[in-house]
Amino acid sequence: MYDGAVILESLRVGTELGEIPLVVRKLSRYAMSTASADQPKVWSVLEFGVDDSRAEDLAKTLSEALDAPGWYADFHNDDEIFVVFPGRVFRYARGDSGARAEAQEFGRTLKIPEPQLDWTF
Known part of the structure; x- marks a missing residue:
């Protein structure tokens, strides 16, 4: 099982992720002091x-669903990491x-913003 996070505001309007079953671990709202001018x-x-x-299906789906500019999502297991940007996946x-x-x-x-480039190592 891979664990990860996605910022819901990063998804393009109209996005649905219903075809890939996800286990919801936690849903939170945060005020962000490091938000860029393009981010809420x-x-x-x-x-x-x-x-x-x-995992690969989710990475592909997110790469097509993330809005631009300035968003990514990441998820990982004990062995590897996926970092997904609009139109690009790093594994x-x-x-x-x-x-x-x-x-x-x-x-x-x-x-x-640099402080946001801090996913799991």
């Missing part, structure tokens, strides 16, 4: 689990600092 100041965060067999082994740095650099091209 309050976020709704859905923490979820997804079965190993559906790499946990602890691979080079692959993580590559994903972070891509996030910077989308003008994601």
Whole structure:
């Protein structure tokens, strides 16, 4: 099982994720002091689990559903991490600092604020 989070405000209007079963772990709302000018100041965060067999499907679906600019979602298990941006998926082994740095650099091209580029290592 992979665990992750998606900011609901990051999804394009009209997005539905009903075809991929998710286990809802937690739903929270936060005031964000690091929000960019393109992001709302309050976020709704859905923490979820997804079965190993559906992780690739979820990554592809999210890459098509995330709004631009400046959003991503991530999920991981004990062995690997998915970081999903609009139109781009990074999948790499946990602890691979080079692959993580590559994903972070891509996030910077989308003008994601530096404090937000802090997913699980």
